Amino acid sequence: xxxxxxxxxxxxxxxxxxxxxxxxxxxxxxxxxxxxxxxxxxxxxxxxxxxxxxxxxxxxxxxxxxxxxxxxxxxxxxxxxxxxxxxxxxxxxxxxxxxxxxxxxxxxxxxxxxxxxxxxxxxxxxxxxxxxxxxxxxxxxxxxxxxxxxxxxxxxxxxxxxxxxxxxxxxxxxxxxxxxxxxxxxxxxxxxxxxxxxxxxxxxxxxxxxxxxxxxxxxxxxxxxxxxxxxxxxxxxxxxxxxxxxxxxxxxxxxxxxxxxxxxxxxxxxxxxxxxxxxxxxxxxxxxxxxxxxxxxxxxxx
Amino acid sequence: xxxxxxxxxxxxxxxxxxxxxxxxxxxxxxxxxxxxxxxxxxxxxxxxxxxxxxxxxxxxxxxxxxxxxxxxxxxxxxxxxxxxxxxxxxxxxxxxxxxxxxxxxxxxxxxxxxxxxxxxxxxxxxxxxxxxxxxxxxxxxxxxxxxxxxxxxxxxxxxxxxxxxxxxxxxxxxxxxxxxxxxxxxxxxxxxxxxxxxxxxxxxxxxxxxxxxxxxxxxxxxxxxxxxxxxxxxxxxxxxxxxxxxxxxxxxxxxxxxxxxxxxxxxxxxxxxxxxxxxxxxxxxxxxxxxxxxxxxxxxxxxxxxxxxxxxxxxxxxxxxxxxxxxxxxxxxxxxxxxxxxxxxxxxxxxxxxxxxxxxxxxxxxxxxxxxxxxxxxxxxxxxxxxxxxxxxxxxxxxxxxxxxxxxxxx
Numbered sequence: 110x111x112x113x114x115x116x117x118x119x120x121x122x123x124x125x126x127x128x129x130x131x132x133x134x135x136x137x138x139x140x141x142x143x144x145x146x147x148x149x150x151x152x153x154x155x156x157x158x159x160x161x162x163x164x165x166x167x168x169x170x171x172x173x174x175x176x177x178x179x180x181x182x183x184x185x186x187x188x189x190x191x192x193x194x195x196x197x198x199x200x201x202x203x204x205x206x207x208x209x210x211x212x213x214x215x216x217x218x219x220x221x222x223x224x225x226x227x228x229x230x231x232x233x234x235x236x237x238x239x240x241x242x243x244x245x246x247x248x249x250x251x252x253x254x255x256x257x258x259x260x261x262x263x264x265x266x267x268x269x270x271x272x273x274x275x276x277x278x279x280x281x282x283x284x285x286x287x288x289x290x291x292x293x294x295x296x297x298x299x300x301x302x303x304x305x306x307x308x309x310x311x312x313x314x315x316x317x318x319x320x321x322x323x324x325x326x327x328x329x330x331x332x333x334x335x336x337x338x339x340x341x342x343x344x345x346x347x348x349x350x351x352x353x354x355x356x357x358x359x360x361x362x363x364x365x366x367x368x369x370x371x372x373x374x375x376x377x378x379x380x381x382x383x384x385x386x387x388x389x390x391x392x393x394x395x396x397x398x399x400x401x402x403x404x405x406x407x408x409x410x411x
Numbered sequence: 412x413x414x415x416x417x418x419x420x421x422x423x424x425x426x427x428x429x430x431x432x433x434x435x436x437x438x439x440x441x442x443x444x445x446x447x448x449x450x451x452x453x454x455x456x457x458x459x460x461x462x463x464x465x466x467x468x469x470x471x472x473x474x475x476x477x478x479x480x481x482x483x484x485x486x487x488x489x490x491x492x493x494x495x496x497x498x499x500x501x502x503x504x505x506x507x508x509x510x511x512x513x514x515x516x517x518x519x520x521x522x523x524x525x526x527x528x529x530x531x532x533x534x535x536x537x538x539x540x541x542x543x544x545x546x547x548x549x550x551x552x553x554x555x556x557x558x559x560x561x562x563x564x565x566x567x568x569x570x571x572x573x574x575x576x577x578x579x580x581x582x583x584x585x586x587x588x589x590x591x592x593x594x595x596x597x598x599x600x601x602x603x604x605x606x607x608x609x610x611x612x613x614x615x616x617x618x619x620x621x622x623x624x625x626x627x628x629x630x631x632x633x634x635x636x637x638x639x640x641x642x643x644x645x646x647x648x649x650x651x652x653x654x655x656x657x658x659x660x661x662x663x664x665x666x667x668x669x670x671x672x673x674x675x676x677x678x679x680x681x682x683x684x685x686x687x688x689x690x691x692x693x694x695x696x697x698x699x700x701x702x703x704x705x706x707x708x709x710x711x712x713x714x715x716x717x718x719x720x721x722x723x724x725x726x727x728x729x730x731x732x733x734x735x736x737x738x739x740x741x742x743x744x745x746x747x748x749x750x751x752x753x754x755x756x757x758x759x760x761x762x763x764x765x766x767x768x769x770x771x772x773x774x775x776x777x778x779x780x781x782x783x784x785x786x787x788x789x790x791x792x793x794x795x796x797x798x799x800x801x802x803x804x805x806x807x808x809x810x811x812x813x814x815x816x817x818x819x820x821x822x
Contacts (some may be wrong), residue, residue, distance in 0.1 A: 165558075165804070165805065165808050166558070166561060166562075168535070180816070184816050186815070186816040186817055186818065186819035186820035186822045187816060187819055188820075189819060189820040190819040190820075221549065252691050252692050252693065253691050253692055253693055254692070262480070270691075270693055271692055272691075273630070273677055273678050273693065313548040328674075353679065354677025355677065355678040355679065355683070355684070355688075355693075356632075356636045356678055356680050356816065357676055357677065357678060357679055357821045359819055364795075364819055367531070367636065367637065367811075367815045368812060368815060369638040370526065370528035370529050370531075370532060371528050371811045371815070372637070372638070372808050372809075372811040372815060373528070373531070373532075373558075373809065374812055375806055377812065405747070
């Protein structure tokens with residue numbers, strides 16, 4: 110049976126025109142196109158839903174309205190949620206990049222392979238646990254009866270809790286983003302020719318000056334790419350704001366969840382989702398444009 | 412009135428059952444609850460878009476019609492899956508209902524902790540597409556059960572299949588719904604949303620809901636993330652007439668009160684969050700169901716509850732069997748619900764949950780008597796804010812949306 114199959118495949122290869130053979134590589138991107146296509150159809154359905162009218166018993170009725178966008182954009186509550194989401198996501202992404210660069214640099218330039226392996230394992234370890242587990246870990250640490258509470262009790266006589274605060278959400282986000290940022294930035298640093306750094310130092314530059322004037326410009330595409338990935342993950346995050354924010358530091362994803370599942374208002378949830386997607390797309394576009402790295406994925410420009 | 416849960420610990424069901432007069436008291440108090448039930452379940456005509464023609468319930472039917480086979484008892488499945496809230500809720504269900512059911516039938520019970528609203532979204536997609544639902548029994552709030560029944564997601568429960576339904580109080584029985592000959596769901600107990608507090612901050616219980624607005628409780632007040640159990644309280648505090656002025660457009664004064672409360676709101680969550688915040692002393696005051704306070708107390712919290720003078724909201728939870736189950740699973744799922752309605756089981760379940768039973772012969776736990784948080788006496792009923800089910804179904808989702816919009820603005 111296997112023999113027949115192999116014979117058939119050989120026959121097929123021989124009879125396939127040369128032009129088709131050259132283009133056959135494109136078949137490999139077919140699954141991605143299907144995946145994106147399905148997502149696009151879903152997105153179009155959301156667009157359709159976002160203009161429908163809410164009804165408590167029928168969930169929505171096909172009567173076109175702009176009310177859902179009006180409520181999403183102009184109501185103070187959702188406005189605050191959008192502002193909080195973008196503000197904390199930008200801050201957390203920026204912080205994680207700032208922390209990731211020295212970590213990645215030291216990992217790449219580690220003096221021994223043992224230290225390098227330890228650093229790599231340390232950064233990979235958080236991937237073995239999910240977002241919810243990580244958030245629960247912080248819940249235990251930052252609560253009144255956690256490590257922070259115990260420490261402040263001993264130090265100041267009264268326990269402090271960071272649970273249900275924006276600070277707790279920020280900490281949770283940074284922990285989530287830091288390993289990703291390191292993994293994305295590290296290859297950029299590895300690609301920097303070590304001799305360039307040595308040359309700069311031979312010409313009198315301090316290690317800090319070398320990093321700022323030589324390394325950083327060279328790794329800029331990696332840094333911006335890492336920032337974009339971190340930001341898009343943070344801005345759509347659900348678990349950390351939900352568990353560490355205590356329901357009063359919601360992100361847009363939490364707001365959409367509540368509107369969709371608790372209020373069963375599908376059109377309003379769809380409008381909020383579409384608006385979020387548009388804003389994220391705009392911000393990513395601006396980063397690519399300002400950072401002049403729009404063609405990085407096409408030409409492999411470094 | 413102060414209600415310390417320490418009192419509950421001393422109580423055992425055996426003590427309750429050993430008192431000969433208990434059943435008689437239960438019958439009297441249950442009769443009182445029945446009075447509420449008449450009011451609560453009586454209004455059946457105001458839900459929009461639902462045909463409200465008179466539907467006569469079937470009293471008897473042969474099992475053949477339902478399970479599609481001539482044998483009287485279908486084969487037993489290995490297990491049943493019941494959607495349940497976690498924590499103390501699942502514990503009480505397991506101890507009181509599931510263990511009894513398994514002992515009686517040999518069928519194991521597993522739990523699906525998917526949030527009731529999430530499961531609703533799944534059922535809405537699966538059942539109309541003729542797919543098998545992921546749970547055999549859905550334990551949910553009564554407004555969801557009503558909506559899901561109106562959407563045709565529930566299997567019909569006929570009195571022959573679930574005989575205990577007929578003995579339940581009026582409050583347990585839903586109004587007739589188009590498309591059902593029997594009962595699409597059954598309310599399994601009632602409960603109130605009380606004012607919970609940490610006793611270290613309140614040696615005497617607060618007597619009014621206005622305590623929530625006092626400036627010293629900044630970031631110290633918690634409630635459900637959709638505000639359930641608090642909307643009508645807000646309306647009452649704002650001077651609105653209940654239920655006449657509960658429509659979203661007339662609720663603006665109530666929403667203004669909520670906006671003024673935002674600086675004091677320190678947490679919005681689900682049942683486990685509300686229990687955890689009391690255990691960890693993260694919150695000083697909560698609008699919650701007693702079950703969550705009991706759960707916190709079991710874990711060492713020094714917490715108690717009270718019924719403020721303005722009253723508390725009274726609600727019910729329900730159970731139903733989703734449509735499109737294989738016949739044998741549907742049959743045994745209905746038997747599970749029948750077990751949950753058994754008077755003995757109702758009594759034990761009520762004791763563990765802190766929610767008064769809806770079977771007139773169920774023993775009323777001792778700690779519920781003398782406590783206005785449990786509507787088992789006539790004078791306590793006056794403390795209840797009872798919203799007719801049709802009004803709840805009509806407006807509750809709008810209240811959720813409004814509550815979400817306002818609380819999303821907490822800075």
